[in-house]
Amino acid sequence: MRFCPEFRVLSEKHRCIFYTTGNADGVKWAKELYDERVAFYGTEFLNKYIVNQEFLLELLLTDQEEVFSRLQKTETAFYDARELFRRQFAARELGTFIALGIAAENRQDELLIYVTAAELAELKLKDSSQYMFWLAPRDKEPAEL
Numbered sequence: 407m408r409f410c411p412e413f414r415v416l417s418e419k420h421r422c423i424f425y426t427t428g429n430a431d432g433v434k435w436a437k438e439l440y441d442e443r444v445a446f447y448g449t450e451f452l453n454k455y456i457v458n459q460e461f462l463l464e465l466l467l468t469d470q471e472e473v474f475s476r477l478q479k480t481e482t483a484f485y486d487a488r489e490l491f492r493r494q495f496a497a498r499e500l501g502t503f504i505a506l507g508i509a510a511e512n513r514q515d516e517l518l519i520y521v522t523a524a525e526l527a528e529l530k531l532k533d534s535s536q537y538m539f540w541l542a543p544r545d546k547e548p549a550e551l
């Protein structure tokens with residue numbers, strides 16, 4: 407679908423020319439196409455960044471930078487919180503497994519438990535979604551942990 411660049415720079419009261427009288431080239435839009443374009447951009451966006459038939463690109467770019475900055479700060483806070491949770495979880499659960507007589511260690515803030523198939527079958531976890539399981543050879547005997 408070809409986009410008419412003039413559509414971006416017209417205020418709401420002037421955009422109706424696209425389906426009533428047509429644009430400068432005489433191209434007249436169907437009302438459905440006009441409604442589709444307004445729905446695509448949203449009237450809030452069009453009214454904020456088009457003032458007196460001028461597209462306020464600098465304002466848009468400034469707002470975009472602000473949004474990206476907030477997004478980056480939010481992502482950083484999320485990853486920091488997730489890392490803190492993971493470390494606290496590993497430290498807290500280590501004692502639980504040791505109390506159950508299961509070989510476990512906290513290696514680089516990662517909780518590692520060493521169980522046999524029989525121990526794993528009997529193991530009742532409060533929330534198994536907090537754990538990742540995979541097979542691995544034991545590099546130390548439980549007495550060495």
